[in-house]
Amino acid sequence: MIYAPVCGCDGVTYSNECIAVNLGGVTAWTEGECSSTISCSSFCVENISFDTSGILNVSINFSGDFNDWIMYPYVSQVLNQNGDVIASGELAYFGQEGGTTIPYSVSNSTFSAPFPPNFIGSVIFNYDNNICVLPYPCGDIITCIDSSLINPNIFCPTVFIPVCGCNNVTYSNSCEAENWGGVTSWTPGECSGGITFADSCADLAGLDFGACTMFIGYGLINGICSPISGCGTIVGNIDYALAIDSSLENCQANCMEFDLAPACSDLSNVDFGLCSMPIGIGIINGQCAMISGCSNISGMIDYSASLYTSMTSCQACLPSSLSEQDLEINLYPNPASEHLTLTTNFTSSNSELVILDVLNREVYTGSFSGKEVEIDLSYFVKGTYILQLKQYNKISRLFFMKQ
Known part of the structure; x- marks a missing residue:
């Protein structure tokens, strides 16, 4: 058989004229194989929108002869504006087999799939195993949300001059x-039937963010900052993004009011959570110890004033065995020449002794136990000195002179 392909008027390639006429029944043809009218340039995303349940509706505009939809094109992936794949798989088909049957028309083929809300970017379209990245809108890929613009710490006025963002969300100004939204363009006035933002610190009790297990952040549930999971921050036509913080600390600081525990509180019966994160040094059963937990908040009480950064700071809270009025310290002779004797009215086993000159420089350090100690002054130059004694977290200072 001679292979001299012709393209029939029905768009089918035949091996030669004979087969075209006698087997194909065509009345006209051109020499050579038929060139397909289907290519990536035949498609573009005409519209992307969401209903109140978060279902994405995409209208794909196409041109070309699809015959009887033998190839059954389907959407395989959805990208966000940064090029990240946010949905994939055989999400929706146009045709009568291989999955969900989606109604279509020749000029406007539409499918629905549960994609994340507020998607703006590209759709990857698979037709006859040819991968096409479809721009949105037709002819260009737009970026409505620029994440680099988002800065929740910027102060915005409370004036209500609403604008409608390119993402069809109404903002107060x-x-x-x-x-706060990272929107790159907007128009004056509220969006028609669009999405509005809930206030920051709005209570999220009773709201259903979807069946997804994705962690969204921390928000108020019946007045308590709690982890929130779901498919997105939009419920109905309200976006709760401003009511959700990225960390528990931010949520508690911004949205919760606490009673403040006094300094030096005993933390023996306080539950700071199951986390193993060190949160400070505090008093447990009368002794200073490292405390771990999830935060310094427990039972609507802020214990930050009772948590210390050093053991010394914590130990200053512990009661001493003697009051300052009971403590007696004596130095003699004063002035002294060769030796100086220090006496106290109680026995100490952990006292620290430091002598400073008038420029506050240490010239002597040592420990002190018992009730009396003799200090050799033979190498001291003549002048005035300060003797500093630390006993049971109390520091006493006395002046003496070397002759």
Whole structure:
């Protein structure tokens, strides 16, 4: 058989004219194989929108002869504006087999799939195993949300001059749109049937963010900062993004009011959570010890004033065996020449002794136990000195002279 391909008027390639006429029944043809009218340039995403349940609706505009949809094209992946894949798999088909049957028309083929809310980017379209990245809108890929613009720490005025963002979300003013939402363009006025933002610190009790197990952040549940999971921050036509913080500490600091525990509180019966993170040094049953937990908050009480960064600071809270009024320290002779004697009215086993000159420089250090100690002054130069004695977290200072 001679292979001299022709393209029939029905768009089918035949091996030669004979087969085209006698087997294909075509009445006209051109020499050579038929060139497919289907290519990536035949598709573009015409519209992307969401209903109140978060279902994504995409309208794909196409041109070309699809015959009887023999190839059954389907969407295989969805990308966000940064090029990250946020949905994949055989999500929706156009045709009668291989998955969900989606109604379509020749000029506007539409499918629905549970994609994340507020998607703006590209759709990867698979047709006859050819991968096409479809721009949105047709002819270009737009970026409505620029994450680099988002800065929740920027102060925005409370004035209500609503704008409608390019993501069809209503913001109280343009400052909130740009700095809190990262929106790159907007129009004056509220969006028609669009999404509005809930206030920061809104209570999220009873809200359903979807069946996804994805961690979203921390928000108020019946007045308590709690972890939130779900598919996104939009419920109905309200976006709760501003009511969700990235960390428990931020949520507690911004949205909860606590009673403040006094300094030096005993923390023996306080539950700081199961976390193993060190949160400070505190008093446990009358002794200073390292405390671990999830935060310094427990039972709506802030214990930050009772948690210390050093053991010395914590030990200053512990009671001493003698009051300052009971403590007696004596130095003699004063002035002294060769030796100086220090006496106290109690026995100490852990006292620290330091002598400073008038420029506050240490010239002598040592420990002190018992009730009396003799200090050799033979190498001291003449002048005035300060003797500093630390006993049971109390520091006493006395002056003496070397002759």
